[in-house]
Every structure is written in C-alpha cells, then in structure tokens.
Amino acid sequence: MSDAMSEQYSTRERLYRTMRLIRRFEEFCIKLVRSGEIAGGIHPYIGQEAIAAGVCAALRPDDYITSTHRGHGHVLAKGADPAGMMAELTGRVTGLNKGRGGSMHAADVSLGILGANGIVGAGAPIAAGAAWAATRAGEDRIAVSFFGDGAVSQGVVLESFNLAALWQLPVLFVCENNGYASTLTVDNAVAGTIVGRAAAFGIPAARIDGTDAEAVMAATREYADRARSGGGPALLECAAYRFDAHHTWEHKSFVRYRTREEVAEGRSRDPLLVQAELIGSETCERIDREVEEVLESARQFALESPKPDPADALDHLYATGLRPRAGVTAHA
Amino acid sequence: MPKLSYLGALSKALNDELARDPSVCVFGEDVRVGVANITKGLVEQFGPQRIVDMPLSEQAFTSFATGAALVGQRPVIEFQIPSLLFLVFEQIANQAHKFSLMTGGQAKVPVTYLVPGSGSRVGWAGQHSDQPYGLFAHVGLKTVVPSTPSDAYGLLVSAIRDDDPVVVLTPAASSTDREDVDPAELGPVPLGVGRVVRPGSDITVVAVGHLVQEAVAVADELASEVSVEVFDPRTVYPFDWAGLAASVGRTGRLVVIDDTNRFCGFAAEIVSTAAEELTLTAPPRRVTRPDGTVLPFALELDRAAQPHRDQLMDAVRGVCGLARKDP
Numbered sequence: 269m270s271d272a273m274s275e276q277y278s279t280r281e282r283l284y285r286t287m288r289l290i291r292r293f294e295e296f297c298i299k300l301v302r303s304g305e306i307a308g309g310i311h312p313y314i315g316q317e318a319i320a321a322g323v324c325a326a327l328r329p330d331d332y333i334t335s336t337h338r339g340h341g342h343v344l345a346k347g348a349d350p351a352g353m354m355a356e357l358t359g360r361v362t363g364l365n366k367g368r369g370g371s372m373h374a375a376d377v378s379l380g381i382l383g384a385n386g387i388v389g390a391g392a393p394i395a396a397g398a399a400w401a402a403t404r405a406g407e408d409r410i411a412v413s414f415f416g417d418g419a420v421s422q423g424v425v426l427e428s429f430n431l432a433a434l435w436q437l438p439v440l441f442v443c444e445n446n447g448y449a450s451t452l453t454v455d456n457a458v459a460g461t462i463v464g465r466a467a468a469f470g471i472p473a474a475r476i477d478g479t480d481a482e483a484v485m486a487a488t489r490e491y492a493d494r495a496r497s498g499g500g501p502a503l504l505e506c507a508a509y510r511f512d513a514h515h516t517w518e519h520k521s522f523v524r525y526r527t528r529e530e531v532a533e534g535r536s537r538d539p540l541l542v543q544a545e546l547i548g549s550e551t552c553e554r555i556d557r558e559v560e561e562v563l564e565s566a567r568q569f570a571l572e573s574p575k576p577d578p579a580d581a582l583d584h585l586y587a588t589g590l591r592p593r594a595g596v597t598a599h600a
Numbered sequence: 601m602p603k604l605s606y607l608g609a610l611s612k613a614l615n616d617e618l619a620r621d622p623s624v625c626v627f628g629e630d631v632r633v634g635v636a637n638i639t640k641g642l643v644e645q646f647g648p649q650r651i652v653d654m655p656l657s658e659q660a661f662t663s664f665a666t667g668a669a670l671v672g673q674r675p676v677i678e679f680q681i682p683s684l685l686f687l688v689f690e691q692i693a694n695q696a697h698k699f700s701l702m703t704g705g706q707a708k709v710p711v712t713y714l715v716p717g718s719g720s721r722v723g724w725a726g727q728h729s730d731q732p733y734g735l736f737a738h739v740g741l742k743t744v745v746p747s748t749p750s751d752a753y754g755l756l757v758s759a760i761r762d763d764d765p766v767v768v769l770t771p772a773a774s775s776t777d778r779e780d781v782d783p784a785e786l787g788p789v790p791l792g793v794g795r796v797v798r799p800g801s802d803i804t805v806v807a808v809g810h811l812v813q814e815a816v817a818v819a820d821e822l823a824s825e826v827s828v829e830v831f832d833p834r835t836v837y838p839f840d841w842a843g844l845a846a847s848v849g850r851t852g853r854l855v856v857i858d859d860t861n862r863f864c865g866f867a868a869e870i871v872s873t874a875a876e877e878l879t880l881t882a883p884p885r886r887v888t889r890p891d892g893t894v895l896p897f898a899l900e901l902d903r904a905a906q907p908h909r910d911q912l913m914d915a916v917r918g919v920c921g922l923a924r925k926d927p
Contacts, residue, residue: 366704373702393660397667427660587708587763
C-alpha cells in the first residue's frame with residue numbers, strides 16, 4: 269500500500285484493507301489456478317488473514333519476516349506489491365522474483381521479506397540468524413518467523429527456540445494454528461501444547477484468537493517492543509481456521525478429511541466480518557472498491573507482462589553470475 | 601623458507617579474512633577452543649560475538665548462518681565431522697543454494713562450510729569418514745578440495761569472499777602436510793581453476809585432495825616407462841573443463857582417482873564428459889571407493905575400501921597398454 273493510500277485509513281481500517289486485499293487476491297488466484305494461468309496451484313491462506321494483517325501492522329518496514337508455503341498473506345501484509353505478486357504467481361519476468369520463485373517462494377528482500385519457504389519450519393533458523401545479524405550490526409530490527417502448527421514438530425524449529433532464547437535474540441515466533449498440517453489434525457500431531465513447547469525454553473508465549481486482527485496486532489506489539497528493547501524472543505500461537513483446501517489440488521484429488529459441519533462452523537467466524545463490524549458498511553464498501561481496482565490492475569499487469577525466455581532458465585542460479593557451462597543448459 | 605602447515609594455512613586464511621572484513625564471523629562446535637586447531641586463538645582476537653560456539657544444533661545453526669548471510673554477514677561454519685553434512689543437506693542444498701535463483705537474484709547467501717578432516721581419519725568408522733564432495737557438486741554447490749597448504753589458504757580465502765555458498769572439504773590425510781612457502785606470497789586462489797601439478801605427455805591423471813600426492817608419487821615411480829601428467833582441479837565444482845581439455849589434448853589418455861563412491865560419483869562425471877567431448881586414444885579408467893561404500897572400522901578394512909596407489913599404478917599401466925607389474 270502506498271503511503272498516500274495508507275494515510276486515508278485509520279489503523280482499524282488498514283487492518284480491514286489488508287485482510288480484504290489478501291482475501292480477494294487469493295480468490296483471484298484460485299480462479300487463475302483453475303484457468304491454468306497459475307501453474308502448480310496455491311496453498312490458500314483464506315481464513316487466516318487476521319494473523320498476517322495483525323502481526324505485520326505491528327512491525328516496522330525494516331523488520332524481517334520469514335514465511336511459509338502458505339505465504340501470500342504474510343508477503344502482502346508486509347507490503348509487497350500485489351501486481352508484482354500476481355506477476356510472480358503467473359510466472360512473469362515482472363514478478364517479485366522474476367518468475368523464478370512462484371507462490372511458495374515469493375520474496376521481497378528490500379521489504380525484509382526473506383522468502384516464503386516450501387519446507388515446513390525451515391524459516392525459523394533463518395529468522396533467528398537475521399535477528400542475530402541485526403543485533404550484531406547494532407540495529408534494533410526484529411525478525412518474525414511465521415509457521416504453522418505442523419512446524420512445531422520439526423526439530424529445526426525447536427533448535428531455533430533454543431538458540432533464540434539462549435542469546436535473547438529479537439525473534440518473534442508466530443505459530444498459525446489452523447488445526448491441520450496438510451490433512452493431519454493438530455490433536456494427532458502435537459503432544460502437549462504449542463505454547464508449552466516455548467515455555468520449555470523459557471520463551472514467553474501466549475495463545476490468542478487469530479481471527480481478531482486487533483488482538484493479534486496488540487499482542488504482537490507487546491512482544492515486538494519487548495524483543496526490540498533486548499527482552500528476547502516470544503511465541504504467539506494464533507488460533508484460526510483454514511477455510512479452503514490445503515492446496516488447490518484438493519479440488520482434483522477429492523480428499524476428504526473435514527466434515528461439512530466443521531468447515532461451516534470454522535467459516536462462521538470470518539476474520540473479515542469481525543473487522544468489518546468494527547468499521548461500518550460504508551467504509552467497507554469504499555475499501556472493497558479500492559481493493560478491486562488494485563487487484564484488477566494487478567491482474568492486467570500480470571497477464572500482460574512478458575513470460576521469461578527459456579534460454580534464461582538458469583539466470584540467477586549463482587549470485588556471482590556463474591552459469592552452467594555451454595552445452596549443459598537445457599533448451600538454451 | 602618457513603614451513604606452512606595445512607591446518608596452519610586454514611587458520612591463517614580465517615585470521616586474515618576476519619581481520620580484513622568485519623562481516624566475517626565463525627560458527628561451529630568447539631570453535632572457541634579450536635579442537636580442530638584451525639580456530640584456536642580467534643576468540644581472543646575477535647571476540648565471542650564473531651567466533652560463536654554453537655550448541656549441538658547443526659540444522660538450526662546452518663540455516664542461522666543463511667539468515668545472517670541474507671542480511672549482510674559472511675559466516676564461516678566449521679563442521680567437525682564430514683558426515684554431519686548429510687544432517688544439514690536440507691539447510692545447504694535446499695535452502696542456501698536455492699535462494700539466489702528462487703528469489704530471482706534478490707538474495708545472496710555468502711556462507712562458507714569448512715569441513716576439516718574430510719574422508720577417512722583411520723579408526724573413525726562409518727559415520728565419521730565420508731567425503732561428500734560429489735553430493736554437493738551434483739547439487740551445484742561450489743565445492744572445493746584443496747590439496748596443498750597454499751591452496752588451502754588461497755581457496756578458503758576465495759570461498760569466504762565469494763557471494764555464493766561454498767563447501768570447502770579438506771582431507772584428513774592432508775592435515776599434517778607442510779609446504780615451503782613465504783607467507784607474504786600467499787594469496788587468493790580463484791575458484792574453478794585447476795592446476796597441472798606435474799607435467800607429462802602420455803597420460804593425464806586427475807586427482808583430488810590428498811590423492812594428488814599419491815598421483816605424483818605414482819608418476820615419479822613410473823617415470824622411466826611413461827610420462828604422467830597430474831591435474832588437480834582444486835575446485836570440484838565448477839570443474840575446470842578447459843584445463844582438463846588442454847591436458848588431455850596433450851596426452852590423449854585419462855585416469856581419475858577420487859576418494860568418493862564410484863556409482864554416480866565424481867570420477868564417473870569426469871570420465872563420461874571426457875568420453876563425450878574430448879579425444880581419447882584409449883579407454884579411460886577410474887580409481888575410487890567401491891559403490892555405496894560405508895567405511896569399515898578395522899584398519900585393514902578401512903584401507904581396503906579407499907582408492908590406493910597400487911590401483912592407480914595398475915590403471916595408468918592399463919590405459920597406457922603397459923604390462924601389469926608383478927606384485
């Protein structure tokens with residue numbers, strides 16, 4: 269969102285706008301998956317928007333985040349350009365990652381977005397390292413590691429808890445508990461509790477309502493201020509519900525692991541409606557219109573942008589510009 | 601002329617780069633004490649903020665280095681055991697290596713993975729004796745195996761200065777080597793450039809790491825019968841194909857000796873590319889560990905599973921059409 273645009277809105281309205289942007293962005297993307305414009309599909313974030321919006325609203329532009337394979341919400345909320353995101357997802361050279369990363373790797377390093385990540389839990393140590401480096405450089409930036417409930421059983425996440433607590437690093441671990449690791453329920457995956465795992469490392473932790481953007485923002489602000497002033501890491505467990513499939517391929521594979529009743533109940537607490545009630549329908553309509561315009565121009569930008577040249581398939585493989593030797597590159 | 605030891609060269613490279621560039625830092629297990637004799641004394645000079653003893657959390661601290669590198673630091677991780685690289689393959693191959701391409705060139709990950717004591721340290725058995733350079737080369741990581749103290753210095757310096765992740769595997773069998781060298785003459789050795797260690801005209805032997813010395817010994821021993829050129833690629837990936845082509849252009853024959861597993865191994869790659877692209881006057885051969893080797897413990901078994909000087913001698917003789925020497 270541009271600065272001029274952000275000034276039009278109060279914090280309350282900004283949260284709604286961010287959530288609405290994420291929601292509609294993904295609804296656009298699901299259509300583009302079905303029409304074949306987005307290859308491979310996406311992991312929809314719909315239902316969890318209040319977490320990305322609330323957390324990122326409490327961060328500074330120069331703070332770092334690491335994201336997940338369900339990363340669109342985090343990346344947009346941290347300020348990535350929706351047109352660049354859409355172009356990335358549709359594999360265009362104008363994409364955030366020049367069409368090299370796609371949905372699961374969207375990044376904008378200039379905004380502190382150190383990448384969505386296709387490996388569950390992999391971002392936690394990266395965030396810890398970035399936080400360490402910021403501290404070493406004498407900066408007061410913090411790093412947020414987003415991950416799902418599935419990640420709390422990954423060793424590397426627990427190892428990262430240890431490093432962050434040991435050295436009191438300015439890291440905020442944000443666990444988005446949507447109840448499922450792909451199709452495995454949290455009850456069948458997590459022994460003990462998620463906040464209990466943080467407590468074992470001496471890390472303060474709280475379980476909050478992840479459908480209430482303002483509650484998420486307030487809790488994040490408290491922990492972020494604490495981390496920024498040397499108080500060390502914290503963990504926020506944000507409870508929410510994933511409205512849609514784990515991945516858009518579920519529409520084709522017809523896997524069934526949730527009842528209609530459960531989905532209906534989960535959808536009944538819609539974070540967008542929660543926030544909409546706080547700002548009134550007129551404001552909502554104004555913001556909704558503005559979001560539609562942003563997305564329509566993003567869609568046009570993406571679909572009218574050039575596709576990459578196959579001869580450039582391995583550009584950027586090395587930061588130093590090294591390329592595979594002649595004759596080895598496929599289809600060159 | 602002062603004697604430079606192999607481990608001393610690695611230590612000096614770290615010292616010099618830490619002094620030259622404040623973004624260089626060292627992570628690892630027991631690095632403050634310096635159990636591998638490479639990081640000894642660094643903490644006194646550069647402080648615990650830059651020489652960081654890590655808890656036993658290889659997977660976390662390997663990606664921790666990636667995170668630090670993404671935002672401007674230049675970490676060197678010292679791994680005490682080469683087989684630990686299997687544990688952190690996710691963090692190196694799947695994370696650090698992929699960031700540049702996946703982000704369309706936005707991110708760089710200048711981390712150096714320094715693995716002293718690679719390969720067999722006799723008696724260290726199955727889980728401490730791997731030499732996994734082929735694995736990293738296969739993935740496309742810049743992978744370096746220095747064979748001399750001055751190369752150990754120069755290649756480590758280049759690895760640290762490089763903007764991509766680089767794996768530096770230094771063979772255990774080289775760690776006691778010493779070389780006459782004036783420290784003032786030490787400098788960076790570029791990645792990807794091999795070296796003709798010993799010129800010859802009848803056959804090229806490609807040797808990596810500590811096996812370069814073995815190859816030179818074999819060349820000396822056979823000198824009255826055949827003229828052997830020894831080529832040390834120094835960097836396993838990217839490989840110096842131009843250097844090899846020039847050498848094979850002179851000799852027309854090729855043997856590769858390589859202390860990794862045979863199947864899908866480094867030697868297979870060199871031999872097959874030479875067969876595709878170079879003119880060979882005789883079928884090439886490989887001297888390697890056997891397929892899928894796990895190094896056994898007992899001394900005799902450990903040595904039996906590693907490429908040996910006698911095997912190289914036989915391979916050279918065979919490719920050159922000389923009679924096999926009676927034992």
